[in-house]
Amino acid sequence: MLSVAAVGGCVEPGGEVSDSTSETSVDTSSTEEPADTSSSTGETETDTSTSTGETETDTSSSTGETETDTDSSTDETDTGETDTGETDTGETDTGETDTGEEPEGLCGWEPGRGIMALLDEDTLTVSLLRSDGVTSELDTSLPAAADDAALNLIMDARGESLFVGVYDDLGGAEHTRAHYRVYDRDTGAVVWELADDEWEPEGRAPYVASDGRAAFFAYSPYNESDNSYSRVLGPDGLVDHFNGVAAGPVMPDDWMAIEVGESSPRFRNVVTKQQVGLAHSIWDDYNSIWLQSESLLIYLSSINGELHVVEQHANEVTLRPWPELDPYLLNGWSVSLMALRGHGHDVLVRLSNNGQHRYLHLAADDTSNDVLMIPPEGHSATGCVTLPVVGAQGELFTIWRDAASANIWELVGANDDWAPAELSLPVSQFAGLFLGMRDGTYWLTAYETGSCPGVWDPPPMEALLGGSTQIMRPQDNAYVELGYGAGLQVAPEGRCYARLGPLPDDPWVIEDLLGPGSIEVPDLGVPGWIPND
Secondary structure (H helix, E strand, C coil): CEEEECCCCCCCCCCCECCCCCCCEEECCCCCCCCCCCCCEEECCCCCCCECCCEECCCCCCECCCCCCCCCCCCCCCCCCCCCCCCCCCCCCCCCCCCCCCCCCHHHCCCCCEEEEEEECCCCEEEEEECCCCEEECCCCCCCCCCCCCEEEEEEEECCEEEEEEEECCCCHHHCCEEEEEEECCCCCEEEEEEECCCEECCCCCEECCCCCEEEEEECCCCCCCCCEEEEEECCEEEEEEECEECCCCCCCCEEEEEECCCEEEEEECCCCCEECCCCCCCCCCCEEEEHHHCEEEEEEEECCEEEEEEEECCEEEEEECHHHHHHHCCCCEEEEEEEECCCCEEEEEEEECCEEEEEEECCCCCEEEECCCCCCCCEECCCCCCCEECCCCCEEEEEECCCCEEEEEECCCCCCCEECCCCCCEECCCEEEEEEECCEEEEEEECCCCCCCCCCCCCCCCEECCEEEEEEHHHCEEEEECCCCCEEECCCCCEEEEECCCCCCCEEEEECCCCCEEECCCCCEEEECCCC
């Protein structure tokens, strides 16, 4: 999900900028330090979001990384001509095989597919970038705006729809003016638009559904009650108006995630206006996370004396027993952090008791790992990567270092030990580190500046020194190494990435892990991938 409220975030040197496809975790610990983008792990698959409690955005939807020195070990594909031999048909043998299908383009995209939205934070303009490199600027004007209007916008994209709401950010009835448009993600054509001079966005990120219905938290000077309201708009105008905060998109079944009062999660049907509360009570009140892309709430609950992970979307409830939690939570341990990994159905919790910490991981297949973050002999933590990343097969990845270098290690099964992962080259002489994963693509970025500088012995010959970026896709035997730590955005499906160059004025460039070709992203604003669902 591409989601922007007001103006988008900036990429800081050595940092990862997350979009809403990134994961969000609940941190109930009051001692956690503020997130440092150079010192956290990140996974971008979950599309998760705000939770009922404090959130730690230990994520990576990934903006930020670049490349110049590229060493690709992808398997080459023989695209040579096919010799069909002599023919007696009178036709000329071109040596080419006609499959009847369009040739696959960069990253496997269809020709003319809308792939990125570019937001100019200064002019509040939005441009659409297609897979053929063509851009088109969208109409983001505010008709009938006051002469002294201070314009702002909210934006989100999903499936075939790109939603932009433009509004006057000044207070007072004379400045209550908004204009909403949904565009076709490929052509940029306006699918529907609506003007409103009574309600306008409050500024929080909106949620557009796969069918183009858009939900957002709203404000009106004419609202004299103490209640807060959200609105849902569609091609025929107002779909719904309700007390509470929109917390996810309207799903095909017409249900969406909302929050009422002080972080009280609920579900609302925007057609029938029916509301549904929680099927079970949340353990310790705050151990829950919205998986926004599915308007799904994932939370811990004690049911008949046993701990469960509950996945709830309206009246659809899935119970996932997690008895391995019981010995801890019923004997003085507490959940100090809860995070979603993988595609959102891998649950990771950090348990704490008198300064001790351990992790429990409930995989998507409901197997449980009790993980002690204890480094192998002769190794230590880097201080950069604090949470394990869950791999495509449910394995756990983290970073351990010895005196000379650091590298990725993996933990496959509950009874296994940490072992070196065959993913990357070792890195050394760095001061910041980031480990991320999205849809089977992993990246390890080392920065020359950051929060975890170290003292290093002479590194091994194969080690990458200082700033570097490694992008790996094991399932396709693909590996790219960039000679600097850079801004990186990994695309949905994980095959493609956008990178910044090593110089401050270098543009974003889109490249394919599995083949040649690239697209230089025009300097029309901050880029964000448009997800396909």
